[in-house]
Amino acid sequence: MPIASIEDIRAKVGQTVGVSGWIEVTQDRIQQFADATEDHQFIHIDPALAAQTPFGGTIAHGFLSLSLLSRMAADVMMVPDTTKMAVNYGLDRVRFLAPVKSGKRVRGHFTLDAADEKAPGQLLLKHTVTVEIEGEERPALTAQWLGLIFT
Numbered sequence: 001m002p003i004a005s006i007e008d009i010r011a012k013v014g015q016t017v018g019v020s021g022w023i024e025v026t027q028d029r030i031q032q033f034a035d036a037t038e039d040h041q042f043i044h045i046d047p048a049l050a051a052q053t054p055f056g057g058t059i060a061h062g063f064l065s066l067s068l069l070s071r072m073a074a075d076v077m078m079v080p081d082t083t084k085m086a087v088n089y090g091l092d093r094v095r096f097l098a099p100v101k102s103g104k105r106v107r108g109h110f111t112l113d114a115a116d117e118k119a120p121g122q123l124l125l126k127h128t129v130t131v132e133i134e135g136e137e138r139p140a141l142t143a144q145w146l147g148l149i150f151t
Contacts, residue, residue, distance in 0.1 A: 009115050024103070066141060087147070096140070098136060121151050
């Protein structure tokens, strides 16, 4: 994560802060997520049955795509140089817009919407994140993501 001063971060409000690297969503990753969450719906784990659906093959769980935000953020989110700890504070809005087919790559586009002091020594960051699917017109998802940084 890029290190910056709180003033530099506040100056980026309303701007794109970065685009993450690509992450491949393999069938193995989808299977591991299915096992971890106990969501074994056939559209995720059975290529033969999933091929008979409008998707034409297996697709990632929406929550798998969403969970990749943490990895994507490591590439681009600005972090104050005084950070002691950062935590996921939640989501204000999430919309799943297009399925991520097995074998596709995704990346996140991060825009900083707000950087507000929640309490002394606590900076609440709000990002709009759009997850692009390589070669696809529609994004996989869009989310308004909150992070709380303790300085």
